[in-house]
Amino acid sequence: MNNFNAAGCWALFVKEVKRFYSVSVQTIFAPVVSTLLYLLVFGQVIDTQIEVFSGLEYSQFLIPGLVMMAILQNAFANTSSSLIQSKMHGNLTFALLSPISPFEFYLAFIAASVVRGLAVGVGILLIGIFGFDLSFNSPSWILLFAVLSAAMMGGLGMLAGILSDKYDHLAAFQNFIIMPLTFLSGVFYSIHALPEIWQQASHLNPFFYMVDGFRYGFFEQSDVSIGLSLLVTLFFLTLISAINLILLNKGVKIRK
């Protein structure tokens, strides 16, 4: 009887998707619009002045980075805000009283965060392909990095949601960790344009590998090898998943 509760896991996943879909203006359309504003401001203004990779306009270089940044931020926001709201309103109790295992709980939340991340990413790309000349050289790398990175960020969002006791804690996590790491991950530039010390520092930022690997899927050009990017992304996904599962199994800050 301790087998996988597929029906329960699916129900929780559906609930999480319906939750963000019910406020889709805020959770999908707003991030698409704000990302396009970045594209408009940075892409149009700087386009003619910089060539990051050979043969690529800056806006072409920028779009995959912006898409990945939006995927990362929204996947994080989905799990973290859902968990903290459920804790605050008390409705997390309903799931905790059900025969859903910590792994099923984790899987449902992460899958929903991947769906939201991809929904936002696809929204930006759909508009991007109309205005810019984008190539999709390796769609499988694009999809793989999108899914793995969203899952990793969903996991990080869950970790923040578990550890936060109030919205203030979550805001600190978001503003002092997630935002700086995403902005400094090579979304707007190639790290080769940076001074040596900052190039070294960028290699310590896991988000850099996610952006770089995702961008490789478009242009088959990247700052580091695709294999290394995949390895780092998988490593952090495994690490964050393991930490979450340990916390969920112990019931830390969830089952008090």
Add this chain to the structure above:
Amino acid sequence: MSLAVEFQHVTKQYGSFEALKGISFEVEEGAFFGLLGPNGAGKSTLINAMSGLLVPSGGMIKVHGYDVIQDYRQTRRLLGLVPQELIADPFFTIRQLLELQSGYFGIKGKEQKQWIDELLERLALADKANAITNQLSGGMKRRVLIAMALVHKPRVLVLDEPTAGVDVDLRHTLWEFTKELHQKGHTIILTTHYLEEAEALCEKVAIMQRGEVKALDTTSQLLATHPFRYVRVAVENRNTPLSMELKKRLVEDDNAGYLFRLEKEQSMSDMLGMLHHSGIAVKDVRTRDATLEEVFMALTGAAQA
């Protein structure tokens, strides 16, 4: 009779504070069981440990023979908890919440939809089925919690202060519904501050204080073993001072007269003699046995439950 719930040396530690100090007792299948105690006694902690909302520090809890930690899937299917805290969900309607909760338990289909309809009907929520919980009054939210606890048809229903902040009508409806579930064979575990409710409904009672069980017996036995009965005396003149003997037996002094407690072995003529010696002109005398509240107060030393 088989056991619905077994608590074996259950402890819960928060730092240096011991919320549960080795609780052990059993609840028989089909029982209507009362868990009483003053605030902070550990009732909700014990219930939450049984339901999986918290992890006990030590001991073992079994539901119908299944361990709540090792066999949590089985125990959560067997248990339905109505938590003390009101819960809201701003994203879903009541019907959607009930359907989602059914989904967590892997229950779906036409029969389940009919059960959800029945729950909504029985708990007078049918006209609010498409409202979200944030739009509901406290009493309505309480009904939603009861529906959520029953959606998977658990064999054991645990009600943690279900009538707190609920009006008289709803309280009556809740108890009628709960009694019906009990008659159908459900085991009911109830915590309440309304001790007259516990006295009327519960066959057996555990009284907790500071993380320990102070008393555990059938309600009738607890009442029978209380050493006092109570004498209400209406008097002609309330200005007459009471003798020392009467003063030490005085429980209440109000416009209706006096309420004294009398040791069970003492006769009514002893009581009348004490009143006579004090020069009190008696208009009327009524006696009664102890209530559960009086037993509770004697055991816990609490001013109120």
